[in-house]
Amino acid sequence: MNTFTKTFLTTLALLAMSSGYAQGEVSEVDDPAEALKIAALEALITAPSDRALPLVTKVLNSNNSNDVKSRALFILSQIDLPEAQQQLLEVARSGDAELSQEAVRMIGISGDPDALAGLSDMYSAGDEDLRDAVLEAYLIAGETQLVADIAANAKDADEFEAAVEMLAVMGAQEELRALRSNGAFPEVMIEAFAISGDYESLRELALDGSDVERQAHAIEALGIVGGDEVDQTLMEIYRNSDSEDIRESALEGMLISGYDAGVLELYRASDNIDEKRELLEMLAIMDSDLVFDVIDEAFAGDR
Amino acid sequence: MNDDTLLLYYYNDGLSTRERRQVDAAINTDPDIAAQYEALCQQLNAMDDPEPHAVPSHMVQRWHDSIDRAAQQDLVSQRQPSRSFNLFSFAWGAAFAATLAIGISIGVYFSAAPLTAPTVIAENLAPPAAFTRGVSMYLRDTHQELATLPVATAAERTTLVLQIIEQNRLFERAAEQNNSQSLARVLRAFEPILLRLAADDIAPEDAEALRAQLAFELNVMLTKIARDSSNNSQST
Numbered sequence: 001m002n003t004f005t006k007t008f009l010t011t012l013a014l015l016a017m018s019s020g021y022a023q024g025e026v027s028e029v030d031d032p033a034e035a036l037k038i039a040a041l042e043a044l045i046t047a048p049s050d051r052a053l054p055l056v057t058k059v060l061n062s063n064n065s066n067d068v069k070s071r072a073l074f075i076l077s078q079i080d081l082p083e084a085q086q087q088l089l090e091v092a093r094s095g096d097a098e099l100s101q102e103a104v105r106m107i108g109i110s111g112d113p114d115a116l117a118g119l120s121d122m123y124s125a126g127d128e129d130l131r132d133a134v135l136e137a138y139l140i141a142g143e144t145q146l147v148a149d150i151a152a153n154a155k156d157a158d159e160f161e162a163a164v165e166m167l168a169v170m171g172a173q174e175e176l177r178a179l180r181s182n183g184a185f186p187e188v189m190i191e192a193f194a195i196s197g198d199y200e201s202l203r204e205l206a207l208d209g210s211d212v213e214r215q216a217h218a219i220e221a222l223g224i225v226g227g228d229e230v231d232q233t234l235m236e237i238y239r240n241s242d243s244e245d246i247r248e249s250a251l252e253g254m255l256i257s258g259y260d261a262g263v264l265e266l267y268r269a270s271d272n273i274d275e276k277r278e279l280l281e282m283l284a285i286m287d288s289d290l291v292f293d294v295i296d297e298a299f300a301g302d303r
Numbered sequence: 304m305n306d307d308t309l310l311l312y313y314y315n316d317g318l319s320t321r322e323r324r325q326v327d328a329a330i331n332t333d334p335d336i337a338a339q340y341e342a343l344c345q346q347l348n349a350m351d352d353p354e355p356h357a358v359p360s361h362m363v364q365r366w367h368d369s370i371d372r373a374a375q376q377d378l379v380s381q382r383q384p385s386r387s388f389n390l391f392s393f394a395w396g397a398a399f400a401a402t403l404a405i406g407i408s409i410g411v412y413f414s415a416a417p418l419t420a421p422t423v424i425a426e427n428l429a430p431p432a433a434f435t436r437g438v439s440m441y442l443r444d445t446h447q448e449l450a451t452l453p454v455a456t457a458a459e460r461t462t463l464v465l466q467i468i469e470q471n472r473l474f475e476r477a478a479e480q481n482n483s484q485s486l487a488r489v490l491r492a493f494e495p496i497l498l499r500l501a502a503d504d505i506a507p508e509d510a511e512a513l514r515a516q517l518a519f520e521l522n523v524m525l526t527k528i529a530r531d532s533s534n535n536s537q538s539t
Contacts, residue, residue, distance in 0.1 A: 074520055111485060140488050
Protein backbone atom coordinates (compact mmCIF):
# COMPACT_ATOMS: atom_id res chain seq x y z
CA MET A 1 0.00 0.00 0.00
CA ASN A 2 1.56 3.31 -1.03
CA THR A 3 1.62 6.50 1.00
CA PHE A 4 -1.19 8.16 -0.87
CA THR A 5 -3.50 5.17 -0.54
CA LYS A 6 -2.85 5.08 3.19
CA THR A 7 -3.53 8.77 3.47
CA PHE A 8 -6.70 8.39 1.51
CA LEU A 9 -8.01 5.54 3.63
CA THR A 10 -7.13 7.43 6.77
CA THR A 11 -9.08 10.44 5.63
CA LEU A 12 -12.06 8.30 4.70
CA ALA A 13 -12.04 6.81 8.16
CA LEU A 14 -11.80 10.23 9.75
CA LEU A 15 -14.68 11.47 7.65
CA ALA A 16 -16.80 8.55 8.72
CA MET A 17 -16.10 9.47 12.33
CA SER A 18 -16.68 13.16 11.79
CA SER A 19 -20.13 13.28 13.30
CA GLY A 20 -18.72 11.75 16.45
CA TYR A 21 -16.57 14.72 17.33
CA ALA A 22 -18.60 17.43 15.74
CA GLN A 23 -21.16 17.87 18.42
CA GLY A 24 -20.68 21.61 18.77
CA GLU A 25 -20.82 24.29 16.12
CA VAL A 26 -17.30 25.09 14.98
CA SER A 27 -16.47 27.71 12.43
CA GLU A 28 -12.82 28.69 12.68
CA VAL A 29 -11.00 27.51 9.60
CA ASP A 30 -7.82 27.15 11.60
CA ASP A 31 -9.57 24.91 14.09
CA PRO A 32 -7.65 21.62 13.83
CA ALA A 33 -10.79 19.48 13.76
CA GLU A 34 -12.29 21.65 11.08
CA ALA A 35 -9.08 21.71 9.06
CA LEU A 36 -8.92 17.96 9.26
CA LYS A 37 -12.45 17.52 7.98
CA ILE A 38 -11.79 19.91 5.11
CA ALA A 39 -8.59 18.06 4.23
CA ALA A 40 -10.50 14.79 4.33
CA LEU A 41 -13.17 16.19 2.04
CA GLU A 42 -10.44 17.37 -0.31
CA ALA A 43 -9.04 13.85 -0.46
CA LEU A 44 -12.50 12.45 -1.11
CA ILE A 45 -12.37 13.63 -4.72
CA THR A 46 -10.09 10.68 -5.43
CA ALA A 47 -12.66 8.15 -4.21
CA PRO A 48 -15.07 6.34 -6.53
CA SER A 49 -18.41 8.18 -6.73
CA ASP A 50 -20.42 5.43 -5.07
CA ARG A 51 -18.08 5.48 -2.06
CA ALA A 52 -17.78 9.24 -1.85
CA LEU A 53 -21.50 10.00 -1.97
CA PRO A 54 -22.55 8.41 1.35
CA LEU A 55 -19.62 10.05 3.13
CA VAL A 56 -20.47 13.48 1.77
CA THR A 57 -24.12 12.92 2.66
CA LYS A 58 -23.10 12.06 6.18
CA VAL A 59 -21.07 15.25 6.49
CA LEU A 60 -24.05 17.29 5.30
CA ASN A 61 -26.43 15.59 7.68
CA SER A 62 -24.12 15.89 10.70
CA ASN A 63 -23.67 18.81 13.01
CA ASN A 64 -20.84 20.41 11.06
CA SER A 65 -20.14 24.06 10.42
CA ASN A 66 -21.36 25.71 7.24
CA ASP A 67 -17.75 26.01 6.08
CA VAL A 68 -17.33 22.24 6.20
CA LYS A 69 -20.74 21.67 4.64
CA SER A 70 -20.03 24.10 1.82
CA ARG A 71 -16.82 22.19 1.03
CA ALA A 72 -18.88 19.01 1.04
CA LEU A 73 -21.29 20.59 -1.42
CA PHE A 74 -18.43 21.31 -3.80
CA ILE A 75 -17.39 17.67 -3.66
CA LEU A 76 -21.02 16.73 -4.26
CA SER A 77 -21.04 18.87 -7.40
CA GLN A 78 -18.20 16.77 -8.74
CA ILE A 79 -19.96 13.44 -8.19
CA ASP A 80 -21.59 12.34 -11.40
CA LEU A 81 -24.54 10.47 -9.91
CA PRO A 82 -28.26 11.40 -10.00
CA GLU A 83 -28.38 10.99 -6.22
CA ALA A 84 -25.75 13.71 -5.88
CA GLN A 85 -27.88 16.11 -7.92
CA GLN A 86 -30.90 15.23 -5.82
CA GLN A 87 -28.92 15.90 -2.66
CA LEU A 88 -27.85 19.30 -3.99
CA LEU A 89 -31.45 20.19 -4.76
CA GLU A 90 -32.52 19.11 -1.29
CA VAL A 91 -29.91 21.35 0.34
CA ALA A 92 -30.88 24.17 -2.02
CA ARG A 93 -34.47 23.84 -0.84
CA SER A 94 -33.49 23.58 2.81
CA GLY A 95 -34.25 26.28 5.35
CA ASP A 96 -30.62 27.32 5.77
CA ALA A 97 -30.28 30.35 3.50
CA GLU A 98 -26.49 30.28 3.42
CA LEU A 99 -26.18 26.65 2.49
CA SER A 100 -29.10 26.92 0.14
CA GLN A 101 -27.34 29.62 -1.88
CA GLU A 102 -24.13 27.63 -1.95
CA ALA A 103 -26.01 24.52 -3.11
CA VAL A 104 -27.54 26.57 -5.91
CA ARG A 105 -24.06 27.60 -7.01
CA MET A 106 -23.03 23.95 -7.00
CA ILE A 107 -26.00 23.02 -9.16
CA GLY A 108 -24.65 25.55 -11.66
CA ILE A 109 -21.23 23.91 -11.47
CA SER A 110 -22.63 20.41 -11.92
CA GLY A 111 -24.54 21.58 -15.02
CA ASP A 112 -27.25 18.94 -14.68
CA PRO A 113 -30.18 20.08 -16.87
CA ASP A 114 -32.89 18.68 -14.58
CA ALA A 115 -31.40 20.23 -11.47
CA LEU A 116 -30.94 23.55 -13.26
CA ALA A 117 -34.55 23.48 -14.40
CA GLY A 118 -35.53 22.80 -10.79
CA LEU A 119 -34.05 26.16 -9.80
CA SER A 120 -36.77 28.04 -11.68
CA ASP A 121 -39.38 27.37 -9.01
CA MET A 122 -36.91 28.31 -6.31
CA TYR A 123 -36.23 31.57 -8.12
CA SER A 124 -39.91 32.45 -8.18
CA ALA A 125 -40.39 31.71 -4.50
CA GLY A 126 -37.03 32.95 -3.22
CA ASP A 127 -35.84 36.22 -1.75
CA GLU A 128 -33.45 38.57 -3.53
CA ASP A 129 -30.33 36.73 -2.33
CA LEU A 130 -31.60 33.41 -3.59
CA ARG A 131 -32.69 34.93 -6.89
CA ASP A 132 -29.17 36.34 -7.35
CA ALA A 133 -27.74 32.92 -6.54
CA VAL A 134 -29.94 31.29 -9.18
CA LEU A 135 -28.88 33.84 -11.79
CA GLU A 136 -25.26 33.19 -10.89
CA ALA A 137 -25.82 29.43 -11.21
CA TYR A 138 -27.24 29.96 -14.69
CA LEU A 139 -24.22 32.11 -15.54
CA ILE A 140 -21.90 29.34 -14.39
CA ALA A 141 -23.83 26.74 -16.37
CA GLY A 142 -24.02 28.99 -19.43
CA GLU A 143 -27.84 28.71 -19.47
CA THR A 144 -28.70 31.88 -21.36
CA GLN A 145 -32.24 30.79 -22.23
CA LEU A 146 -33.17 30.22 -18.59
CA VAL A 147 -31.95 33.73 -17.75
CA ALA A 148 -33.88 35.12 -20.71
CA ASP A 149 -37.01 33.37 -19.42
CA ILE A 150 -36.55 35.08 -16.08
CA ALA A 151 -36.19 38.46 -17.80
CA ALA A 152 -39.26 37.83 -19.95
CA ASN A 153 -41.36 36.90 -16.90
CA ALA A 154 -39.92 39.50 -14.51
CA LYS A 155 -42.44 40.91 -12.08
CA ASP A 156 -40.74 44.28 -11.66
CA ALA A 157 -38.06 46.52 -13.14
CA ASP A 158 -35.35 45.44 -10.68
CA GLU A 159 -35.83 41.78 -11.49
CA PHE A 160 -35.80 42.51 -15.21
CA GLU A 161 -32.66 44.61 -14.87
CA ALA A 162 -30.78 41.93 -12.93
CA ALA A 163 -31.58 39.29 -15.54
CA VAL A 164 -30.72 41.56 -18.45
CA GLU A 165 -27.40 42.51 -16.86
CA MET A 166 -26.62 38.85 -16.44
CA LEU A 167 -27.45 38.17 -20.10
CA ALA A 168 -25.13 41.03 -21.04
CA VAL A 169 -22.25 39.60 -19.03
CA MET A 170 -22.93 36.22 -20.67
CA GLY A 171 -22.71 37.85 -24.11
CA ALA A 172 -26.19 36.53 -24.96
CA GLN A 173 -26.89 38.84 -27.89
CA GLU A 174 -29.61 36.67 -29.43
CA GLU A 175 -31.62 36.49 -26.21
CA LEU A 176 -31.25 40.22 -25.62
CA ARG A 177 -32.51 40.96 -29.13
CA ALA A 178 -35.49 38.68 -28.50
CA LEU A 179 -36.32 40.65 -25.37
CA ARG A 180 -36.20 43.85 -27.38
CA SER A 181 -38.55 42.45 -29.98
CA ASN A 182 -40.96 41.58 -27.20
CA GLY A 183 -41.41 45.28 -26.64
CA ALA A 184 -39.55 45.62 -23.34
CA PHE A 185 -37.16 48.47 -23.73
CA PRO A 186 -35.88 50.27 -20.67
CA GLU A 187 -32.51 51.98 -20.73
CA VAL A 188 -30.79 48.95 -19.28
CA MET A 189 -31.17 47.22 -22.64
CA ILE A 190 -28.84 49.73 -24.29
CA GLU A 191 -26.20 49.07 -21.67
CA ALA A 192 -26.72 45.35 -22.14
CA PHE A 193 -26.25 45.62 -25.89
CA ALA A 194 -23.02 47.51 -25.27
CA ILE A 195 -21.66 45.05 -22.73
CA SER A 196 -22.55 42.07 -24.90
CA GLY A 197 -20.82 43.75 -27.85
CA ASP A 198 -23.94 43.89 -30.04
CA TYR A 199 -22.88 46.52 -32.58
CA GLU A 200 -25.79 45.86 -34.96
CA SER A 201 -28.53 46.50 -32.40
CA LEU A 202 -26.83 49.63 -31.11
CA ARG A 203 -26.24 51.00 -34.61
CA GLU A 204 -29.91 50.59 -35.39
CA LEU A 205 -30.85 52.52 -32.26
CA ALA A 206 -28.13 55.11 -32.83
CA LEU A 207 -29.56 55.94 -36.24
CA ASP A 208 -33.18 55.97 -35.07
CA GLY A 209 -34.20 59.56 -34.39
CA SER A 210 -37.68 58.81 -33.06
CA ASP A 211 -36.51 59.16 -29.46
CA VAL A 212 -33.60 61.61 -29.20
CA GLU A 213 -32.68 60.74 -25.63
CA ARG A 214 -32.54 57.02 -26.38
CA GLN A 215 -30.67 57.72 -29.60
CA ALA A 216 -28.04 59.77 -27.76
CA HIS A 217 -27.61 57.03 -25.18
CA ALA A 218 -27.17 54.40 -27.91
CA ILE A 219 -24.57 56.52 -29.69
CA GLU A 220 -22.50 56.82 -26.53
CA ALA A 221 -22.91 53.11 -25.86
CA LEU A 222 -21.44 52.36 -29.29
CA GLY A 223 -18.17 53.70 -27.92
CA ILE A 224 -18.09 50.87 -25.38
CA VAL A 225 -18.25 48.30 -28.18
CA GLY A 226 -15.45 50.06 -30.08
CA GLY A 227 -13.73 48.94 -33.26
CA ASP A 228 -13.44 50.21 -36.82
CA GLU A 229 -17.12 49.82 -37.66
CA VAL A 230 -18.13 51.79 -34.59
CA ASP A 231 -15.63 54.52 -35.39
CA GLN A 232 -17.02 54.90 -38.90
CA THR A 233 -20.61 54.94 -37.62
CA LEU A 234 -19.80 57.64 -35.07
CA MET A 235 -18.16 59.75 -37.78
CA GLU A 236 -21.18 59.24 -40.01
CA ILE A 237 -23.56 60.30 -37.24
CA TYR A 238 -21.50 63.37 -36.35
CA ARG A 239 -21.27 64.54 -39.93
CA ASN A 240 -24.89 63.93 -40.87
CA SER A 241 -26.69 65.18 -37.77
CA ASP A 242 -28.05 68.69 -37.38
CA SER A 243 -28.68 68.18 -33.68
CA GLU A 244 -26.09 69.61 -31.33
CA ASP A 245 -26.97 66.95 -28.73
CA ILE A 246 -26.52 64.09 -31.16
CA ARG A 247 -23.20 65.44 -32.41
CA GLU A 248 -22.06 65.79 -28.80
CA SER A 249 -23.06 62.19 -28.14
CA ALA A 250 -21.07 61.07 -31.17
CA LEU A 251 -18.03 62.86 -29.75
CA GLU A 252 -18.65 61.21 -26.38
CA GLY A 253 -18.74 57.88 -28.20
CA MET A 254 -15.38 58.65 -29.81
CA LEU A 255 -14.01 59.62 -26.41
CA ILE A 256 -15.15 56.30 -24.94
CA SER A 257 -13.80 54.27 -27.86
CA GLY A 258 -10.55 56.27 -27.90
CA TYR A 259 -10.95 57.28 -31.55
CA ASP A 260 -8.70 60.33 -31.46
CA ALA A 261 -7.85 60.06 -35.16
CA GLY A 262 -11.52 60.67 -35.97
CA VAL A 263 -11.65 63.75 -33.75
CA LEU A 264 -8.53 65.10 -35.47
CA GLU A 265 -10.09 64.46 -38.87
CA LEU A 266 -13.20 66.38 -37.85
CA TYR A 267 -11.03 69.20 -36.51
CA ARG A 268 -9.17 69.55 -39.77
CA ALA A 269 -12.38 69.43 -41.81
CA SER A 270 -14.11 72.13 -39.79
CA ASP A 271 -14.18 75.83 -40.69
CA ASN A 272 -16.04 76.80 -37.54
CA ILE A 273 -13.86 78.25 -34.80
CA ASP A 274 -16.23 77.24 -31.98
CA GLU A 275 -16.41 73.69 -33.28
CA LYS A 276 -12.64 73.54 -33.67
CA ARG A 277 -12.23 74.68 -30.07
CA GLU A 278 -14.60 71.98 -28.89
CA LEU A 279 -12.79 69.29 -30.88
CA LEU A 280 -9.43 70.48 -29.58
CA GLU A 281 -10.74 70.28 -26.02
CA MET A 282 -11.94 66.76 -26.72
CA LEU A 283 -8.49 65.72 -27.94
CA ALA A 284 -7.00 67.15 -24.77
CA ILE A 285 -9.53 65.27 -22.63
CA MET A 286 -8.64 62.09 -24.53
CA ASP A 287 -5.01 62.68 -23.54
CA SER A 288 -4.14 62.17 -27.19
CA ASP A 289 -0.71 62.93 -28.57
CA LEU A 290 -2.49 64.16 -31.68
CA VAL A 291 -3.33 67.32 -29.77
CA PHE A 292 0.25 68.45 -30.40
CA ASP A 293 -0.31 68.20 -34.17
CA VAL A 294 -3.30 70.48 -33.75
CA ILE A 295 -1.31 72.94 -31.64
CA ASP A 296 1.43 73.00 -34.25
CA GLU A 297 -1.16 73.68 -36.94
CA ALA A 298 -2.78 76.42 -34.88
CA PHE A 299 0.53 78.27 -34.53
CA ALA A 300 1.69 77.54 -38.06
CA GLY A 301 0.68 80.97 -39.28
CA ASP A 302 2.92 82.63 -36.67
CA ARG A 303 6.10 81.33 -38.24
CA MET B 304 3.05 39.08 -19.89
CA ASN B 305 2.04 36.29 -17.56
CA ASP B 306 3.27 32.71 -17.69
CA ASP B 307 -0.18 31.31 -18.39
CA THR B 308 -0.48 33.20 -21.65
CA LEU B 309 2.98 32.04 -22.67
CA LEU B 310 2.06 28.52 -21.61
CA LEU B 311 -0.98 28.50 -23.88
CA TYR B 312 1.19 29.94 -26.63
CA TYR B 313 3.77 27.19 -26.11
CA TYR B 314 1.13 24.48 -26.39
CA ASN B 315 -0.63 26.27 -29.27
CA ASP B 316 -3.78 25.85 -27.27
CA GLY B 317 -6.56 28.18 -26.14
CA LEU B 318 -5.36 31.43 -27.72
CA SER B 319 -7.10 33.11 -30.63
CA THR B 320 -5.14 33.96 -33.76
CA ARG B 321 -5.09 37.57 -32.67
CA GLU B 322 -3.80 36.67 -29.22
CA ARG B 323 -1.10 34.46 -30.74
CA ARG B 324 -0.01 37.31 -32.98
CA GLN B 325 0.20 39.60 -29.96
CA VAL B 326 2.38 37.09 -28.10
CA ASP B 327 4.50 36.63 -31.25
CA ALA B 328 5.05 40.35 -31.46
CA ALA B 329 5.83 40.63 -27.75
CA ILE B 330 8.43 37.86 -27.88
CA ASN B 331 10.08 39.37 -30.94
CA THR B 332 10.20 42.93 -29.65
CA ASP B 333 10.60 42.66 -25.91
CA PRO B 334 13.84 41.01 -24.70
CA ASP B 335 12.37 40.46 -21.22
CA ILE B 336 9.39 38.56 -22.58
CA ALA B 337 11.66 36.63 -24.94
CA ALA B 338 13.77 35.60 -21.96
CA GLN B 339 10.65 34.73 -19.95
CA TYR B 340 9.40 32.55 -22.79
CA GLU B 341 12.79 30.90 -23.24
CA ALA B 342 12.89 30.02 -19.54
CA LEU B 343 9.39 28.60 -19.72
CA CYS B 344 10.31 26.50 -22.78
CA GLN B 345 13.31 25.10 -20.95
CA GLN B 346 11.17 24.27 -17.95
CA LEU B 347 8.53 22.54 -20.04
CA ASN B 348 11.04 20.71 -22.21
CA ALA B 349 12.69 19.39 -19.09
CA MET B 350 9.51 17.62 -18.05
CA ASP B 351 10.22 13.96 -18.55
CA ASP B 352 6.76 12.76 -17.67
CA PRO B 353 4.18 13.92 -20.19
CA GLU B 354 1.19 13.10 -18.00
CA PRO B 355 0.41 14.04 -14.41
CA HIS B 356 0.02 10.57 -12.96
CA ALA B 357 -0.33 11.18 -9.28
CA VAL B 358 -1.64 13.67 -6.79
CA PRO B 359 1.02 16.38 -6.35
CA SER B 360 3.37 15.66 -3.49
CA HIS B 361 2.78 19.01 -1.82
CA MET B 362 -0.89 18.19 -1.55
CA VAL B 363 -0.25 14.78 -0.04
CA GLN B 364 2.13 16.45 2.39
CA ARG B 365 -0.54 18.97 3.31
CA TRP B 366 -3.01 16.22 4.09
CA HIS B 367 -0.38 14.51 6.24
CA ASP B 368 0.29 17.74 8.07
CA SER B 369 -3.40 18.33 8.68
CA ILE B 370 -3.90 14.84 10.00
CA ASP B 371 -0.81 14.99 12.21
CA ARG B 372 -1.81 18.37 13.57
CA ALA B 373 -5.29 17.23 14.30
CA ALA B 374 -4.12 14.09 16.02
CA GLN B 375 -2.01 16.11 18.44
CA GLN B 376 -4.81 18.35 19.53
CA ASP B 377 -7.37 17.93 22.19
CA LEU B 378 -10.33 18.34 19.90
CA VAL B 379 -12.85 19.23 22.54
CA SER B 380 -10.78 21.83 24.34
CA GLN B 381 -9.68 23.53 21.17
CA ARG B 382 -13.12 24.37 19.87
CA GLN B 383 -13.62 28.05 19.22
CA PRO B 384 -16.77 30.15 19.24
CA SER B 385 -18.38 30.90 15.92
CA ARG B 386 -16.60 33.60 14.01
CA SER B 387 -18.41 36.80 13.27
CA PHE B 388 -18.11 36.60 9.49
CA ASN B 389 -20.40 34.25 7.71
CA LEU B 390 -19.22 33.40 4.23
CA PHE B 391 -22.61 33.29 2.64
CA SER B 392 -24.40 36.07 4.37
CA PHE B 393 -22.17 39.04 3.78
CA ALA B 394 -23.95 41.71 1.79
CA TRP B 395 -24.37 39.76 -1.39
CA GLY B 396 -26.53 42.43 -2.91
CA ALA B 397 -23.99 45.16 -2.47
CA ALA B 398 -21.17 42.86 -3.41
CA PHE B 399 -22.99 41.77 -6.51
CA ALA B 400 -23.51 45.35 -7.61
CA ALA B 401 -19.88 46.21 -7.00
CA THR B 402 -18.53 43.06 -8.56
CA LEU B 403 -20.85 43.25 -11.51
CA ALA B 404 -19.35 46.64 -12.25
CA ILE B 405 -15.88 45.12 -12.23
CA GLY B 406 -17.16 42.14 -14.17
CA ILE B 407 -18.69 44.37 -16.78
CA SER B 408 -15.42 46.24 -17.14
CA ILE B 409 -13.59 42.98 -17.63
CA GLY B 410 -16.33 41.69 -19.90
CA VAL B 411 -16.00 44.76 -22.06
CA TYR B 412 -12.24 44.36 -22.10
CA PHE B 413 -12.49 40.77 -23.20
CA SER B 414 -15.25 41.43 -25.70
CA ALA B 415 -12.64 43.35 -27.67
CA ALA B 416 -10.78 40.08 -28.27
CA PRO B 417 -13.03 37.81 -30.35
CA LEU B 418 -12.87 34.12 -29.65
CA THR B 419 -11.55 31.78 -32.24
CA ALA B 420 -14.00 29.27 -33.66
CA PRO B 421 -14.15 26.40 -31.18
CA THR B 422 -12.29 23.32 -32.21
CA VAL B 423 -14.86 20.61 -32.77
CA ILE B 424 -14.01 17.64 -30.62
CA ALA B 425 -16.26 14.67 -30.18
CA GLU B 426 -17.97 14.57 -26.78
CA ASN B 427 -16.43 11.24 -25.85
CA LEU B 428 -12.84 12.32 -26.38
CA ALA B 429 -10.63 13.25 -23.46
CA PRO B 430 -9.09 16.71 -23.55
CA PRO B 431 -5.60 16.90 -25.05
CA ALA B 432 -2.74 16.20 -22.65
CA ALA B 433 -1.22 19.59 -23.41
CA PHE B 434 -4.36 21.31 -22.21
CA THR B 435 -4.52 19.15 -19.10
CA ARG B 436 -0.94 20.03 -18.22
CA GLY B 437 -1.58 23.69 -18.87
CA VAL B 438 -4.66 23.89 -16.72
CA SER B 439 -2.98 21.91 -13.94
CA MET B 440 -0.14 24.38 -13.92
CA TYR B 441 -2.61 27.25 -13.90
CA LEU B 442 -4.53 25.84 -10.94
CA ARG B 443 -1.31 25.21 -9.03
CA ASP B 444 0.07 28.69 -9.76
CA THR B 445 -3.22 30.32 -8.83
CA HIS B 446 -3.28 28.43 -5.57
CA GLN B 447 0.21 29.72 -4.77
CA GLU B 448 -0.68 33.27 -5.79
CA LEU B 449 -3.73 33.20 -3.55
CA ALA B 450 -1.67 31.86 -0.66
CA THR B 451 0.59 34.92 -0.82
CA LEU B 452 -2.15 37.40 -1.66
CA PRO B 453 -1.80 40.64 0.33
CA VAL B 454 -5.19 40.46 2.01
CA ALA B 455 -4.74 43.68 3.97
CA THR B 456 -3.64 45.85 1.03
CA ALA B 457 -6.70 46.50 -1.07
CA ALA B 458 -5.12 48.06 -4.15
CA GLU B 459 -2.45 45.42 -4.54
CA ARG B 460 -4.91 42.64 -3.86
CA THR B 461 -7.34 43.99 -6.46
CA THR B 462 -4.63 44.21 -9.11
CA LEU B 463 -3.44 40.67 -8.48
CA VAL B 464 -6.92 39.19 -8.38
CA LEU B 465 -7.87 40.94 -11.61
CA GLN B 466 -4.82 39.34 -13.21
CA ILE B 467 -5.99 35.97 -11.94
CA ILE B 468 -9.44 36.63 -13.40
CA GLU B 469 -7.87 37.43 -16.76
CA GLN B 470 -5.98 34.12 -16.73
CA ASN B 471 -9.05 32.31 -15.47
CA ARG B 472 -11.02 33.52 -18.48
CA LEU B 473 -8.31 32.35 -20.84
CA PHE B 474 -8.44 28.87 -19.38
CA GLU B 475 -12.23 28.88 -19.28
CA ARG B 476 -12.28 29.54 -23.01
CA ALA B 477 -9.60 26.94 -23.54
CA ALA B 478 -11.66 24.42 -21.54
CA GLU B 479 -14.68 25.07 -23.72
CA GLN B 480 -12.60 24.52 -26.83
CA ASN B 481 -11.09 21.35 -25.44
CA ASN B 482 -14.21 19.39 -24.66
CA SER B 483 -14.08 20.15 -20.95
CA GLN B 484 -17.45 21.72 -20.25
CA SER B 485 -17.45 20.63 -16.62
CA LEU B 486 -14.08 22.27 -16.03
CA ALA B 487 -15.27 25.38 -17.86
CA ARG B 488 -18.22 25.60 -15.47
CA VAL B 489 -15.98 25.34 -12.43
CA LEU B 490 -13.67 28.03 -13.79
CA ARG B 491 -16.70 30.23 -14.45
CA ALA B 492 -17.80 29.61 -10.87
CA PHE B 493 -14.45 30.89 -9.61
CA GLU B 494 -15.01 34.26 -11.20
CA PRO B 495 -17.79 35.66 -8.97
CA ILE B 496 -15.72 34.63 -5.94
CA LEU B 497 -12.62 36.26 -7.41
CA LEU B 498 -14.60 39.40 -8.17
CA ARG B 499 -15.76 39.61 -4.57
CA LEU B 500 -12.15 39.11 -3.50
CA ALA B 501 -11.09 41.95 -5.81
CA ALA B 502 -13.54 44.42 -4.29
CA ASP B 503 -11.66 47.18 -2.50
CA ASP B 504 -14.15 47.44 0.35
CA ILE B 505 -14.03 43.83 1.50
CA ALA B 506 -13.03 43.21 5.12
CA PRO B 507 -9.79 41.22 5.63
CA GLU B 508 -11.64 38.39 7.37
CA ASP B 509 -14.10 38.16 4.49
CA ALA B 510 -11.22 38.09 2.02
CA GLU B 511 -9.57 35.36 4.06
CA ALA B 512 -12.73 33.25 3.97
CA LEU B 513 -13.05 33.63 0.20
CA ARG B 514 -9.40 32.77 -0.24
CA ALA B 515 -9.83 29.62 1.81
CA GLN B 516 -12.85 28.60 -0.23
CA LEU B 517 -10.98 29.14 -3.49
CA ALA B 518 -7.93 27.29 -2.22
CA PHE B 519 -10.10 24.29 -1.42
CA GLU B 520 -11.85 24.28 -4.78
CA LEU B 521 -8.59 24.79 -6.70
CA ASN B 522 -7.01 21.87 -4.88
CA VAL B 523 -9.98 19.62 -5.46
CA MET B 524 -9.94 20.36 -9.18
CA LEU B 525 -6.19 19.86 -9.35
CA THR B 526 -6.57 16.47 -7.70
CA LYS B 527 -9.49 15.53 -9.93
CA ILE B 528 -7.58 16.42 -13.09
CA ALA B 529 -4.60 14.40 -11.92
CA ARG B 530 -6.90 11.47 -11.11
CA ASP B 531 -8.65 11.62 -14.48
CA SER B 532 -5.34 11.87 -16.34
CA SER B 533 -4.02 8.92 -14.44
CA ASN B 534 -7.15 6.90 -15.21
CA ASN B 535 -6.94 7.80 -18.89
CA SER B 536 -3.29 6.83 -19.16
CA GLN B 537 -3.98 3.53 -17.44
CA SER B 538 -6.91 2.71 -19.68
CA THR B 539 -4.97 3.37 -22.91
